[in-house]
Amino acid sequence: MTDNSSPQLLFVGGAGIFGLTVDVAEQAVHQARKRGMTVHVTNHAATLATTPTITELVDATSVVDFEERGVTAAWAREQVAAGNRFDVVFGLRELALETVAETAAAVGAPGNPPEAVRRIRTKDEARAALAAAGFLQPRFRVCEDAGAAHEFLAQSTGPWVVKPRDMWGSEGVTRIESPEELTAALDFLPDWCDGTFIVEEFVEGPEFSAEGVFLDGVPHLLALTSKELLPPPNFFEIEYVIPAILPEHSAKEIEREVVAGLTALGLTHGQFHVELWLTERGVVLGESHVRNGGGWIHRMLAHAIPDLEWFGLVYDDALGNPIDKAALRPTRGAAIRFLTPQPGRLVAVEGWEEVLAHPSVLRAELTVGPGDIINPHRSVSNRIGLIAVGADTPEEAQALARTLEASVRFTVDPAAG
Incomplete structure (x- = not known):
């Protein structure tokens, strides 16, 4: 049984396997620690094993599938029945957000209504709710096949955007100028789409x-x-x-x-x-x-x-x-540039060490090296590097980030890509 003398935080989903998600989770745990909170993390077993910096920071971990609706809420109720308490239920990962709301409701902790979180994670439902409330929204349609999409294109004004119903990070999102481009946009949708997608007027x-x-x-x-x-x-x-x-x-x-x-x-x-x-x-x-x-x-x-x-x-x-x-x-101001060198086989990189040494750099990453293939820049999953800086004003930060980006020189063989 957990020591209930301090505020109890249930951190649903913990960190993902990538550096950004680990850094976010570490910050969330450190800030809980500063408030004297006891932290219990739930996550998949494989992710707990590959994120030791998180498991070492917290008081307890449990293997619970946060992606399966109702599982974490049921587990949390069992914990409460056993004498534990959760004052705050929190999560950072997109696929954990509905579970966070469900679990908070299950244990009586503050939280969003689960149906409200489910609504905003389903893009067409969120659009419809905002439009019904009087907010400006583009016309859209949920489609199950190319025929329905072509019908919407014929009844609306282009250009248009084709995208999944519930993805994030610009995954599978394409702008098209004409119906002839629809086939390529549908091919770019993620493989795991459930057969439905959204077509909407471009804003x-x-x-x-x-x-x-x-x-x-x-x-x-x-x-x-x-x-x-x-x-x-x-x-x-x-x-x-x-x-x-x-x-x-x-x-x-x-x-x-x-x-x-x-x-x-x-x-x-x-x-x-x-x-x-x-x-x-x-x-x-x-x-x-x-x-x-x-x-x-x-x-x-x-x-x-x-x-x-x-x-x-x-x-x-x-x-x-x-x-x-x-x-x-x-x-103050801050800015970030995501690096987008020409696609192809990377031959050489110059100027990166100077970027790392700059005193105003908040974060700099480069995930490719000579010999690696740089893929076309089509979504956030293709990001190969970044430079984030801080300055006294946003204008100064923007100018510095662009200057540092320009100082990094990529030699790329496009044919080898």
Whole structure:
């Protein structure tokens, strides 16, 4: 039986196997430790075995399948019946978010309604809910085959986006300009799609995301992130800047729409990461997530808002700890560039050691070396490197990240790819 004298955190899904997810999970555990919390992690057996830095940090681990609906909630109820207690139920991984909500409800901990989390993870249901609540949304259709997709294309205005119903990280997402491009877009959908997919009208306008946390049940925006994407047909993000460089009135408009949208979707707890566009007609909300943003946004945000503990805010809110909301605004800037050298066989890399030695670098990764194949940059899974920096202003951070990216020289044999 666990010692119940300290606040108890159930960390559902722990870390994934990749460096980013491990770093996020480590930060979440460290911030729980600072609050005197006892941490119990559940995960798949193989992942627990391959993430020792997490298992060594926590008080207990259990093998529980967080991807199977209802399994973790049933396990948690058994733990409570045995005399244990969970004050906070938390998770970071996309596939764990519904389970987090179900489990919190099962043990009486603060959390989002499970049906609300299920709704935002199903892209068409989220779009329909926002449209019904009066928010600007593109026309869309859930399709089961190419025939249904062609029918929608004939009845709507292009360009269009073809994407899975419940994936993330731009996986399987393609922009098409004409019906003739549909076949290639369908071929790009992930193999494990259940046979259904979404076709929707493309939203014209610069893309942003909103990073924040729910405090007392209300969305509190921490910062906006501006994004640069590779040209279509795919949606590979190559730059983030925090806070976004845009006029104050535009930032306020986005903040109002994000807060209203999250409220309309019935969300009340945890972190949030909302994707959106600023168009001529106004703000168009995209996908909403009750987790931190990916792509090292958690590290960038912690530089932009000194002393920020994004995960700790979730615990503080759940435990009723005091929070100084006035301090939760950016006073510095951060930026990241995701490296996109020409596809082919990598022959040589120059300038990387100088990047690693730069004092303003928050994080730098290069996952390829001479002899490796660089695949076409079609989704976040193809990222081969990144450079994240911090500076006094977002403008300075953006300029430095671009300068450092340009200083790295890739020699690539495109024919060998």
